[in-house]
Amino acid sequence: MTKLHVAVFLQTAGASEVIDRVPASFSPFVLPFVIGISFFLCWITVGLIRVLYAIPASDRRKLAISLVNPKIAWKNIRDLFCDCLFHVKIWQRKPLLGYMHSSIAFGWFMLIVLGHIEVALFVPWHLSFSKGSLYYPIFYRYFIWTDPAHVTLRGSFFFFLMDFFLLYVLTGIALAVFKRFRSIVLGMRHTTKPSLADRLALYSLWLIFPLRLLAESFTADLSGGSFLTVPVNHLWHLLFGEKLYFMPVWWAYSICLGVFFAAMPFSRYMHILTEVLWILFRNAGLQPSHPRKGVAEAEIYACSSCGLCLDACPMNVQKKNLKYSSVYFIRRLRRHNERKINLIADKCLMCDKCHVLCPVGVDAPALRRAQRKTVKNALTYDYSYLSALSAPGSSVSSAENAPETETSGRGCSVPSALGSSVSFAENAPETEIFGRGGAVSSDVPRVLYFAGCMTHLTPRILRSVEELFRKAGVDWQFMDREGGICCGRPLMLAGRTDAAAELVAANKRMIEASGCDTLVLSCPICYKIFKEDYALSGIRVLHHTQFIKELVDAGRLVLSKGTDSVVYHDPCELGRGCGVYAEPRAVLSQIADLKKPSQDGDESVCCGGSLGSLTLNANDREWITSGSVKILLKASDGSPLHPDALVTACPLCLKTFNEAAPVPVKDFAEIVLEHSA
Amino acid sequence: MVDFGFSLSPSSRIDLDEFDRKTFDRLLALEPDAKKCMECGSCSAVCTASRYTETSVRRALHALRNGCGAQAVEELKGCQFCGKCTMVCPRGINTRHLILSILKIYGAL
Incomplete structure (x- = not known):
């Protein structure tokens, strides 16, 4: 310090404990930081305007309303703290990783x-822009001098807090560096491969806080400090003598900050701020309509590239499939790499596990569907034949209207390729699409049962359901005994939404004409679309697990507890898709010893048979299935479970597991029937 | 030569000149498993749409092999994409992707 400096602060001393050490309140070392942060602030301002401009006016209105709606505003505040700052979702699943991120x-x-x-x-006049508000609070310890003899309690309290949080961040950084080398210790098998900009930002981020400690400790005898910076300052004095050259470390600290902020828009760390925007969009209920523009852009930039989706993805039992994970899909979207975007978008199984496990709730499967829509929605289709479909009780029969006579009766028997020769529609009148079953008490049945395409491939499910309905005395009608039409969900998943809408309309017409008040489905794929997209007014839509639980609760089905142990597999569309976890478990625990596999609930793994994937071949699917079976047959501590049966509630899972599991695979309805009186 | 009274019916004759190898190769590039099909007809047997309209993956692939792209698209226009054919295919062909690829390549012609 020069004599002039001393003279300056001696003049102003006495008024306050903190004095401007640098009268100009500027030093050239702040420039790298100022340039970096200015570029960054310009970039996000332009980006924010672009995103808000790209979203439809109705969505903008929705967003504005959501900001003043107290309920959503409260959710926003809660989510901003829990998701952005504390990373509660990561804490819940992987505490050490949660500590790292939140610290x-x-x-x-x-x-x-x-x-x-x-x-x-202490120096409120520096909050004005002309007095360096942009950089002054960041480099506060450089610019001030604190009289060690007059440090107040308030001053030392802030010194303590600053040192405490610096130490807190440093522990997190240490964990982050450690994670680069041994991620498995923090609970991650795979981590994302960083891109060039990611690396630049990552290494500068790693350096920022050690350099901050270095810089603040070098000046701690002038600015003051607490339990961390003061002892380190003593150490420097011990090593380097009385006079410390602190400018190089402050330059290094500023350059690192500058590099970080300049690299941020091109790196994964952009999520730090875009996450905020995405949470506001998400809570306002905005959905991306395009895979790249508007809401999707905020979503893409909110991805922190943390790689939690890598371990979540069922495809990653094979290392070659890592590149199809959501994190890389989003990276390709950011880079507008069209060819690879389509390749990755088509591969996904749409099990939604990456979405559920994502710490910021990035709905990558929805983005993939939006991407598929841009490509596949133009494909030709012709569903004019659907208009000939008849409603129940109507005199026009579908079979008569079918263009070819040879097709009649095709839907009646299960093909021998399935290894089953049961004809389950022998007694049904051939001319009606609706078959009546159970105790018929009135013309209008209360319950309509729609088996769906997949259930017709696994007739043991629908026979079990029929038998259970009979036992419980349900007044029901079979909507597609001889085979109906598809629910539309497979088309929706493929991005052919226009075609799907026609199937939805045709099914909806028939269901509403039936006059039922409850629609029961056996296939979770159907269940999801019937529940979410059909908008059936006045009709309850239930999966058979839910309906059977109601029958059991009402005492219409009497169950007996057996001695066998079972493992329940949550089908993706039923569990994560529709949130039905409790009902099947409630019933299964009444009839058998329900064992908990290593991953279940919202962490349940896809069976590999999913209709979501368009391009995954049979061989890759077998890998997924065997991986999934392994997960289901062991407990979370890795010990084998040896269940007597694997129970699922989806015809697709049933059929897929049946070919790979070493234990019998049963549908929920089947095992309930076995244990019903 | 003895005349047995048989002759080829003109409608079922295959005109190999019409077979567009390049387009078929594009299809095979998208879905190589198309070569695996042995035309067993399992797909057609379970087809949801075939109950109401002319839809058959087997016939579509057969038509393609005979160089009749337009007919293949016609066979698949009514497909509801439910995925039953994929589930029953004994050769493990991803028929859904095959259908998409045929519609994409031959539907655009």
Whole structure:
């Protein structure tokens, strides 16, 4: 320090404990930081305007309303703290990883906030832009001098907090560096391969906080400090003598910050701010209509590229499939790599596990569907034949209207390729699409049962359901005894939404004409679309697990507890898709010893048979199935479960597992029937 | 030569000159498993749409092999994409992707 400096602060001393050490309140070392942050602020301002401009006016209105709606506003605040700062979702599943993320996010946030509070309390005039508000709070410890003899309790309290949060961030950074080498310790088998910009931002992020410690400790005898910076300062004095050259470390600190902010828009760390926008969009209920523009853009940039979806993805039992994971899909979207985007979009099984496990709730499967829609929606189709379909009780029969006479009766028997020769529609009148079953008490049945395409491939499910309905005395009607039409969900998953809408309309017409008040489905794929997209007014839509539970609860089905142990597999569309987890478990625990596999509930793994994937071949699917079976047959501690049966509630899962599992695979309805009196 | 009284019916004759190898190769590039099909007809037997309209993956692939792209598209226009054919295919062909690919390539012609 020069004599002039000393003279300056001696003049102003006495008024406050903190004094401007650098009268110009500027030093050239702040420039790298100022350039970096200015570029970054311009970039996000332009980006924000672009995103808001790209979303439809109705969505903008929705967003504005959501911001003043107290319920959504409260959810916004809660989500911003829990998701952005504390990373509660990661904490819940992987505590060490949660600590790492939250220490960096929350610690850094607190350092910035406390830095500004310090400035506001001790040197408030520096909060004006002309007095360096952009950089002053960041480099506060460089610009001030604190009289060690007059440090107040308030001053030392802030010094303590700043040192505490710096230490907190440093522990997180240490974990992050460690994670690069041994991620499995923090609970991650695979981590994302960083891109060039990611690396640049990552290494500068790693350096920012050690350099901050270095810089603040070098000046701690001038600016003051607490339990961390002061002892380190003593160490430097011990090593380098009385006079410390602190400018190089402050330059290094500023350059690192500048590099980080300049690289941020091109790296994964953009999520730190876009996450906020995405949470607001998400809570306002905005859906991406295009895979790249508007809402989707906010969603894409909200991806932190953390790689939690890598371990979640069922495809990744084979290492070659890692490149199809959501994190890489989003990276390709960011880079507009059209060819690879389509390749990755078509591969996905749409099991939705990456969406559920995503710490910021990025709905990658929805983006993939939006991408598929841009390509596949133009494909030709002709469903004019659907208009000939008859409603129940109507005199026009579908079979008569079918263009070819040879087709009649085709839907009646199960093909021998399935190894089953049961004809389950022998007694049904051939001319009606609706078959009546059970105790018929009135013309209008209360319950309509729609088996769906897949259930017709696994007739044991629908026979079990029929038998259970008979036992419980349900007044029901079979909508597609001889085979109906598809629910439309497979087309929807493929991005052919226009074609799907025609099937939805045709089914809806028939269901509403039936006059039923409850629609029961055996296939979760159907269940999801019937529940979400059909808008059947006044009709309850239930999966058979839910309906059977109601029958059991009402005492219409009497169950007996057996000695066998079972493992229940949550089908993707039923569990993550529709949130039905409790009902099947409630019934199964009444009839058998229900064992918990290593991954279930919302972490359940796809069976590999999913209709979501368009391009995955049979061989890759077998890999997924065997991987999934392994997960289901072991407990979370890795010990084998040896269940007597594997129970699922989806015809597709049943058929897929049946070919790979070493234990009998049963549908929920089947095992309930076995245990019913 | 003895005349047995048989002759080829003109309608079922295959005109190999009409077979567009390049387009078929594009299809095979998208879905190589198309070569695996042995035309067993399992797909057609379970087909949801075939109950109401002319839809058959087997016939579509047969038509393609005979160089009749337009007829193949016609066979698949009514497909509801439910995926039953994929589930029953003894050769493990991803018939859904095959259908998409045929519609994409031959539907655009």
